[in-house]
Amino acid sequence: MKTNRRTFVGGMSAAAVLSGSGVAYSQKKYDDGATDKEIKIGNTNPYSGPASAYGVIGKCIEAYWKSVNEKGGVNGRMVKFITLDDGYSPPKTVEMVRQLVEQEKVLCLFNTLGTPTNTAIHRYMNQRKVPQLYVATGASKWGKPKEFPWTMGYQPDYHTEAVIYAKHILANVKDPKIAVLMQNDDYGKDYWEGFKDGLGKDANKVVKHVTYEVTDPTVDSQTIQMKDSGANVFFNISIPKFAAQSMRKAAEIGWKPVQYLNNVSAQVSTTMKPAGFENVQGVITAAWLKDPTDKQWENDAEIKAWREWMNKYMPGANQSDVNYVYAYSVTFLMEQTLKKCGDNLTRENLMRQAANFQKLRVPGLLPGITVSTSPTDFYPVQAVQLQRFKGESWELFGEVLSAEGS
Amino acid sequence: MSDAKKWVLGLIAVALVLPLLKPVLPDVVSDYRLFLISTMIIASIAVLGLNLLTGFNGQFSLGHGAFYAVGAYTAAVLMDQLNVPYWATVPIAAIVCFIVGYLFGLPALKLEGHYLALATFALALAVPQILKYKWLEGLTGGVQGIVLPKPEVPFGLPLSEDQWLYYFCLFTMIVLFWAAANMLNSRSGRAMMAIRDQNMAAETTGIDIALYKTVTFGISAAYTGIAGALSASAIAFVAPDSFNIFLSIKFLIGLVVGGIGSLAGSVIGGIFYVLVDNSAQALSQFIKNDLGLQFDLSAYAVFGVLLIAIIYLMPMGIAGGIYLMWHKLRGAR
Numbered sequence: 125m126k127t128n129r130r131t132f133v134g135g136m137s138a139a140a141v142l143s144g145s146g147v148a149y150s151q152k153k154y155d156d157g158a159t160d161k162e163i164k165i166g167n168t169n170p171y172s173g174p175a176s177a178y179g180v181i182g183k184c185i186e187a188y189w190k191s192v193n194e195k196g197g198v199n200g201r202m203v204k205f206i207t208l209d210d211g212y213s214p215p216k217t218v219e220m221v222r223q224l225v226e227q228e229k230v231l232c233l234f235n236t237l238g239t240p241t242n243t244a245i246h247r248y249m250n251q252r253k254v255p256q257l258y259v260a261t262g263a264s265k266w267g268k269p270k271e272f273p274w275t276m277g278y279q280p281d282y283h284t285e286a287v288i289y290a291k292h293i294l295a296n297v298k299d300p301k302i303a304v305l306m307q308n309d310d311y312g313k314d315y316w317e318g319f320k321d322g323l324g325k326d327a328n329k330v331v332k333h334v335t336y337e338v339t340d341p342t343v344d345s346q347t348i349q350m351k352d353s354g355a356n357v358f359f360n361i362s363i364p365k366f367a368a369q370s371m372r373k374a375a376e377i378g379w380k381p382v383q384y385l386n387n388v389s390a391q392v393s394t395t396m397k398p399a400g401f402e403n404v405q406g407v408i409t410a411a412w413l414k415d416p417t418d419k420q421w422e423n424d425a426e427i428k429a430w431r432e433w434m435n436k437y438m439p440g441a442n443q444s445d446v447n448y449v450y451a452y453s454v455t456f457l458m459e460q461t462l463k464k465c466g467d468n469l470t471r472e473n474l475m476r477q478a479a480n481f482q483k484l485r486v487p488g489l490l491p492g493i494t495v496s497t498s499p500t501d502f503y504p505v506q507a508v509q510l511q512r513f514k515g516e517s518w519e520l521f522g523e524v525l526s527a528e529g530s
Numbered sequence: 531m532s533d534a535k536k537w538v539l540g541l542i543a544v545a546l547v548l549p550l551l552k553p554v555l556p557d558v559v560s561d562y563r564l565f566l567i568s569t570m571i572i573a574s575i576a577v578l579g580l581n582l583l584t585g586f587n588g589q590f591s592l593g594h595g596a597f598y599a600v601g602a603y604t605a606a607v608l609m610d611q612l613n614v615p616y617w618a619t620v621p622i623a624a625i626v627c628f629i630v631g632y633l634f635g636l637p638a639l640k641l642e643g644h645y646l647a648l649a650t651f652a653l654a655l656a657v658p659q660i661l662k663y664k665w666l667e668g669l670t671g672g673v674q675g676i677v678l679p680k681p682e683v684p685f686g687l688p689l690s691e692d693q694w695l696y697y698f699c700l701f702t703m704i705v706l707f708w709a710a711a712n713m714l715n716s717r718s719g720r721a722m723m724a725i726r727d728q729n730m731a732a733e734t735t736g737i738d739i740a741l742y743k744t745v746t747f748g749i750s751a752a753y754t755g756i757a758g759a760l761s762a763s764a765i766a767f768v769a770p771d772s773f774n775i776f777l778s779i780k781f782l783i784g785l786v787v788g789g790i791g792s793l794a795g796s797v798i799g800g801i802f803y804v805l806v807d808n809s810a811q812a813l814s815q816f817i818k819n820d821l822g823l824q825f826d827l828s829a830y831a832v833f834g835v836l837l838i839a840i841i842y843l844m845p846m847g848i849a850g851g852i853y854l855m856w857h858k859l860r861g862a863r
Contacts, residue, residue, distance in 0.1 A: 172830050174774065209811055209829050214675070214772045215765045219569060219808075226562035240675060244767040247677065308662065310673040337659070 151467070157231030158469035163197075163462060164204045165189075166224030166233045168241065173211035178237055180441070181260060182207045184451035185235060187437040188459075198462045201469075206230065212237075214244035221245045225254050232257055232474055234458050235278070235451075239263045239310050250274045255474050257461070258454050258504065262388075263314055267502035269479070274471075276478055276502045278454050282311060282386070283318035285410050285508060286361075288525055289384045290322025292408070292510065293357055297382055303332040303355035305346055305370055307362050315361040315386055331355050336366060343370050351379035360385045364394040371395075375403035383407040387508070392517060393417035393444040401516050410508040410525075411518065412493055413453065417444045419517045426487040453488035457495060457504065460484065492524040545700055549693040561692040565764070566804065568692070571699040572760045574800025575706055577784040578793070579753030585791035586714060587746040588726030590643060593650030595778035596657040597751040601627050601758025603661065606676045606768045607669050616681045616763045620702060623759035624752040631751020635744035654778040658770035675769025678762060699760055706753060711793060713749075722746055754781075780807075787840055789847030798848045806836055 157164040169182030189205040197203060206228055210217040217236070224230045232255035236242055239261040249256040250272050258278040259266050266277030293300050304319070306312040312335070320327050332353035334346040343362070347370045350358065358374065358381040360367055367389035374381070383406070389395045390409040414421045421427045430452055434443055441448060462469075464477040479502065483494040486505075495504045507526040511518040548567075552559045580594045604626045605619035614622070634653065641649050661670045670676070683694040713719050721742055724732040733739055762768050784803040789795020810833040817832075844851030 171828060173776065211776065212771060213774065213776070214767055214769050215569075215761060218765050218767070219566070219804075222562050222565060223808075226560060238771075240673070240769040240771045243675065243677065243769070244765065247766070313673065 153468045153470050153473070155231060155470045155472075156229040158201070161201060162204050163201050163469065164206065164228060164230040165458075166221070166228060166230035167205065167207040168210040168217050168220050168224075168233075168236045169207055170212040170237060171209040173213065175212040175238065178260070178447065179209075180445060180447050181235070181237060181451040184438060184441075184448050185455045188452060188455040191433065191437050192459060198459060199466060203462070210238075210241055212241060214240050217241040218244050218248070221248065225249075225252060231255075231469060232471060234258060235260045235454055237261070242266070246272060246275060253471060255471055255478070257474075257478055258458060260450075260454070262311065264318075269500060269502045274475060276475075276497070276504070278457070278504050279450075280410075280412055280505055280508050281503070282314040282388075283321070284506070285387055286315045286318030287322035288410055288508060288510070289359060289408075290319050293359075293382075293384065294323065294326055297357055300329050300357045300382075301353070301355045302330045302357040302359060303350035303353055303381070304330055304334070304359045305343060305350065305362055305366075306333065306335045307366070308335040308337055311388070312361050319359060319361075336362070338363070340366075344373050346370070347373040347379070348377060350374075351377055356381050358383045360389070362386070362389060364389045364391065364398075367395045368399040371399040371404050371407065375400070385409045387411055390511075390518070391415055391417060391444075391446050396513060396516075404513050405515075407513045408510055409513075409518070410510050411520075412490055412505055412508045413446060413449050413488055414490060415446055415518065416449055417446075420519075430488065449488045453486050456488075457481075457484070457486050490520070490524075542704060549689070549696050552690075552693065561690055564692045564696045566808075568696050568699045568764055569761075570801045570804045571696075571703045572757045572764060572800075573781075573784060573803045574797045575703055575760070576754045576757035576781055577788060577799040577803065578707065578710060578796035579750045579755075579757065580781050580785050581788075581791065581793075581796045581799075582710065582722075582753060583746060583750035584785060585789075585795075586719070586726060587722045587743065587750075589638070589743065589747065590647040591650040591750075591778075592647045592782065593652070593654030593778050594750075594754045594781045595773050595775065596650070596653045597627050597631060597754040598758035598761070598777060598781075599657045599661070599773035600630055600751075601755025602762040602768050602773070603670060603758075604755070605759035605762040606678055609678050609762075610671075610676045611669065617698070619763075620756055620759045623755045627755025627758075628748040628752040631755075632744055632748035634751070635747030638747065639740055639743055651775075651778070654775055658773050661770045661773075671769075673770060675767060675772075678766045678768070680766045681763050695764055699764070702756065702760060706756065707793060707797075710753075714793075718742070783837065787837070787847055789849030792847065792849040795847050795849030802848065806833060810836060 167182060167185065169179055170176050171179040171182065186205055186207055189203045192198060193202050206224060208220040208224065210220050221233065224233065233249065234257050236256065237260040242259045242261055245256070253274055256275040258276060260278070262279055262282045264281035264283040266275055293302065304316065306316050323329060332350050332355055334349055336343050336346055343366050351374065360370060360383060362370060367385060371383065385407050387410050390411055392415055396404050414424065414427055416427060430449060431443060434441060434448060438448065461474065461478050465473050479497045479499050481495050481497045481504065483496055486495050489505065490509055492509070493505065493507045497504050507524045509520050509524050510522050511520045548559060549564055576594065576598055580591060583589050583591055601623040604623040608614040608619045608622060609616060638646055638649060660666065662672050680691055681695055681698065683689050683691060687694065721732065721737045724737060725739055725742055729739065780803055784799030787802050788799025811829040814829045814832045840848065
């Protein structure tokens with residue numbers, strides 16, 4: 125272990141480990157939120173408000189810890205998971221997180237959901253030196269160990285994904301004329317910026333760029349505008365409802381471009397089926413999670429185990445919702461991180477262990493995709509694989525692409 | 531009257547001493563609790579703004595979240611772009627919001643009652659979208675919002691950031707409530723209330739209704755805008771998602787529950803707004819985890835039940851309820 129910033133930040137505890145007697149490592153060490161019996165973990169989720177569809181993630185994580193505790197906990201310690209509703213409102217997140225850190229005294233935050241909400245607490249967590257682990261957002265700013273050594277993302281970011289599409293278009297489509305449909309918010313813009321970066325000097329190949337608001341009823345007129353621009357490539361940055369509408373509309377008006385669909389809407393049940401399978405043949409997307417509604421995973425061992433777990437701990441939940449696979453996979457990673465900490469449950473050690481995974485297999489990720497982190501790499505899942513829609517499911521092609529997050 | 535004055539002064543004294551008890555009672559008076567009280571103070575100011583308009587002048591607004599957002603963004607942009615110190619942003623936000631409120635009040639003169647409520651509702655819906663608009667994006671940071679520095683403790687005072695924030699908010703609140711009380715006790719205040727009670731009678735006594743209504747709209751917006759500016763400093767971050775339509779509705783809930791047309795009611799409304807929202811969550815967790823009842827009650831369901839109970843038991847708001855109880859107790863003696 126070389127001297128780096130993070131071990132330095134650890135201050136006294138790190139010094140004790142390095143200079144203390146040989147048994148220092150086996151001694152039990154605790155920060156706030158950890159004892160011989162219990163580990164307290166905090167979380168915020170939008171159980172109410174405009175983004176409440178994501179609330180299932182918090183519920184699923186809660187059930188996961190329950191199943192861990194029933195099996196004896198993590199290294200003999202029960203996990204107490206405290207999840208609070210922030211309604212996707214940043215001021216509320218600040219209030220709730222301060223309650224978790226200062227009143228409940230949690231060891232760390234885990235999978236707090238949302239880009240604006242996490243932004244609101246980003247600096248606070250780093251000033252307080254409390255880990256903000258595996259945040260649930262696809263923005264590209266969560267992996268900056270130099271400025272923010274206490275914050276780590278989880279999923280591949282939108283920016284990277286869009287770069288991959290851009291490169292694929294330039295390499296595979298002859299004389300591309302690109303039309304882009306974009307949701308007018310942070311998520312849409314992250315993709316759009318990444319896409320432009322990926323195109324580089326070929327950014328002028330975008331012949332039409334149209335946007336919609338999440339409150340719009342349809343994107344029919346945008347789709348017609350894109351067709352009229354004469355584009356032969358369609359990059360679709362939209363959530364499932366609008367992705368399905370636009371692809372269906374494109375087929376209706378006889379527009380047949382090469383289609384790239386963002387991963388946000390890659391689910392078979394919520395996008396591809398409502399769009400009509402006959403209308404979405406050949407659409408390309410990038411994936412990193414196994415879609416439970418995709419027939420190719422029907423007999424997959426991990427998905428089968430997941431279904432069994434779901435039946436037992438989340439009875440009645442909608443198993444076609446990919447958010448449950450997401451929550452299951454990210455909580456598995458958190459469990460492994462806590463296990464690796466052993467009896468040294470300090471915040472400093474927690475971050476050190478989180479930044480020390482080598483090719484860990486996490487259930488739910490696509491075959492060939494693993495979790496790797498290091499003191500300079502705070503992007504746990506970085507790889508995606510392209511897939512093309514065929515018949516009624518996705519078909520993976522090409523290699524696993526791992527792009528360095530910027 | 532002097533009785534009430536004594537109470538107010540006593541409460542202010544308690545509020546002033548409270549943060550200093552931190553070293554003595556570290557578990558009770560924590561930085562987090564002081565921060566929570568600061569957010570209550572901010573909410574009280576916002577509710578007071580709405581109360582001036584609705585409670586004392588009889589104009590309805592479902593959109594005061596919009597003025598709150600304008601205040602917050604004015605403060606944030608000034609701090610972010612021009613390095614204006616946080617305390618100086620408060621009066622500027624007040625002026626900006628007064629102008630915005632006054633201008634909005636002009637066309638709103640043509641709208642009465644429910645129609646005005648709808649127009650303000652539309653305003654609250656539009657503001658988060660306008661903040662994202664591409665021409666304004668350079669200033670507002672678009673959907674990403676603006677990250678701000680937290681107010682620093684001045685003059686090397688031995689206070690924590692949260693203690694200082696608390697004093698800053700408390701000071702602002704006292705000034706604003708004092709100003710509102712004086713205004714309401716003056717000729718103008720009586721004119722405002724006359725318009726609320728009997729529009730036509732007020733007009734025949736020579737009150738310029740259009741002027742009073744628009745100026746009240748401006749003052750009301752300024753108060754709520756000040757609350758927004760304070761919240762920008764307290765949270766140290768603004769984003770369009772912070773100002774959704776629920777914000778306006780929560781102000782209205784605070785107003786009705788606290789007490790329409792009552793200064794004390796505004797304070798109670800602000801406290802209610804923060805406290806009950808949080809305790810509803812704690813209560814629903816408690817029912818599920820500690821009592822072991824398998825009701826998956828959402829926090830909002832608990833919140834709703836509490837709300838109905840309060841409105842049913844105290845139809846004049848909590849302030850009105852306390853007032854009535856006080857009088858009954860006195861009468862019994």
